[in-house]
Amino acid sequence: MVQTCRVHINTTKMGSILNPISKLLKTPVLFYATESKQWFGASKRNLPFCYAMERCPATNAFCAHCDQQADQQCARQKNAYAYHCHAGLIEVAYPVYIDNIYIGFLIIGQFRTKEAGLDKEYARKLALLCETEPDALYKKYHSQPLIGTEAVEGIKLVAGMINSRLLDEKVFSLEYHEVIKKVENYINQNISGPLPLKDIAQHVFMSSAYLSTTYKNVTGRNITDYIQERRVSTACFLIRTTSGSISNLAQETGFSDANYFTKVFKKKTGMTPREYRRRWKDGDIEE
Numbered sequence: 001m002v003q004t005c006r007v008h009i010n011t012t013k014m015g016s017i018l019n020p021i022s023k024l025l026k027t028p029v030l031f032y033a034t035e036s037k038q039w040f041g042a043s044k045r046n047l048p049f050c051y052a053m054e055r056c057p058a059t060n061a062f063c064a065h066c067d068q069q070a071d072q073q074c075a076r077q078k079n080a081y082a083y084h085c086h087a088g089l090i091e092v093a094y095p096v097y098i099d100n101i102y103i104g105f106l107i108i109g110q111f112r113t114k115e116a117g118l119d120k121e122y123a124r125k126l127a128l129l130c131e132t133e134p135d136a137l138y139k140k141y142h143s144q145p146l147i148g149t150e151a152v153e154g155i156k157l158v159a160g161m162i163n164s165r166l167l168d169e170k171v172f173s174l175e176y177h178e179v180i181k182k183v184e185n186y187i188n189q190n191i192s193g194p195l196p197l198k199d200i201a202q203h204v205f206m207s208s209a210y211l212s213t214t215y216k217n218v219t220g221r222n223i224t225d226y227i228q229e230r231r232v233s234t235a236c237f238l239i240r241t242t243s244g245s246i247s248n249l250a251q252e253t254g255f256s257d258a259n260y261f262t263k264v265f266k267k268k269t270g271m272t273p274r275e276y277r278r279r280w281k282d283g284d285i286e287e
Contacts, residue, residue, distance in 0.1 A: 007035065007103045008173045014040055017165055021158070027111065027145055029162065031096070033104045034071050035188075037237060039286075048140040049087070050110055054240075055281055058129040061241040062086040074105040080156035087126070088116040089144060090152065094159035098172055106162055108155050112146045179204050180218050183211070187227055191234050192254050195227055231255065232268040239277050246273050 014031060018041035022029040028050075030041040053059040066085045073081065074095035082092045091109035095102060118141045120134075127134040147155075166172065186203045187195060200223065201211040215223050231253040238249055247258045255261035265273050279285045 007033065007098075009033065009040060010171050010173075011040055013169055014166065014171045017162065017169065017171070021162060025108065025155075025158075027109055028107070030107050031104055031166075032067060032071060032107060034075070034102065035104075036233065038233075047110060048143050049137070050089075050144075051283070052130055052132065052137060052140055053087070053126070055283060056130045057239075057241050057243050059126055064237075064241050066091075070105060070107065075102045080159050082152050082156065084116050085110060087122070087141065088112075088118050090116065090147075092152065092155045092159050094156070094163050096163055096166070096172070098167070098174055101174070103172060106159050106166075108159055110144060111151075112142070112144045113152075114146075114148070179206070179211075179214060183215060183223070184226065187223075187230055191227075191230055192252050194256075195254060197223065227254075228264055229268065232265055235261070235265060235273065236269070236276065239273060240280055249273060 009031075018029045018031065022041070028041070028047065030039050032039055050063075053063050063085065066083075070083060070091070070093045073083070074093055078095055078097060080092055080094040082090055084090055089110035090113050091107055091111075094106040094108075096104050096106060118138065120138070123138050123141070124134045127137045130137065182204050183200055186200055197208045197212065201208045204211065206214070212223060215221075215226075219226070235249050235253045238244065238252060244252070246262065250256075250258040250261035253261070255264070262272050265271075265276070269276060271279065276285070
C-alpha cells in the first residue's frame, strides 16, 4: 500500500523566502498547493495584465485552467519546465516533492517573449469579457516584463534553488495517515453532496463514532469543521471563476439552504458571499 499524507505549510516562513525573490525579479513567485488548490507567496498585483485577468470570473477561469494543466504536468515530472499561458505569457513551473510525494509546484512569471504574444483578436475577446477597452488591455499586456530564451533557462535554475531552500528550511511537513487521506479525498470528491458521517465512515470501513474520534485525534479538529472549510473554500473558488447566483453557489457546495450557506461563509471568511465577490472584483482580497 502506498503511504499517503497531509501537507502542512509554514506560510510565514514561505513568504519570507518567496517575497524578496519576487521583488528582485519584479514578477510573482508563488507556490500552488495541489490538494487545496491554493496559492501561497508573493501576489500577482505587480503585473497589470494578469491582475486584470484575475478580477474577471470569465478570464480568471482561463487562468485557472492553465494552473490545472501546469499542476498535472508537474505531477508527471521532477524538473522545471516553461509553458505559455492562454494569453501567450511564459511561466516557469517547478514541481515540489517531499519523500517522493508530489505536493504542488512553484511558479515564476508571467513574462513576455519575442516568440509569443497576444493576438489582437484574442485581446478584443478578453477585453469584452473584462468590460474594458482593447487598447487599454493591450497596453497592460505590453507592460509585462520581456525576457529572452537564455533568461528562461536562468529562471529554471532559480526555481530549483528556491525549491531547495524551501525544503532545507522545512517549510513543508508531512503527517502520514492513510485513513485521513481517504476520508478527505472522499469529502473533496463529493463536496456538492450532503456528506452524512455514516456514508463517510462506510467508505473507510469504520463506525461513525470511531471515525470521528480517529479524525479528531490525528488532525485536532472535527470532520464537520473540515467539511465546512472545504465547502467554503470551493465556494470562494467558484465566486472567483464564475458568475453564478448565491443560491446556485450554495447548491454546488452542498448547502441545501442559501441563508445557512451565507451564515457559514461569513463565519469562515468574515464576510458574506456577496461582499466577497464585490471585494474580489475591487481587488481588496487575494486568492
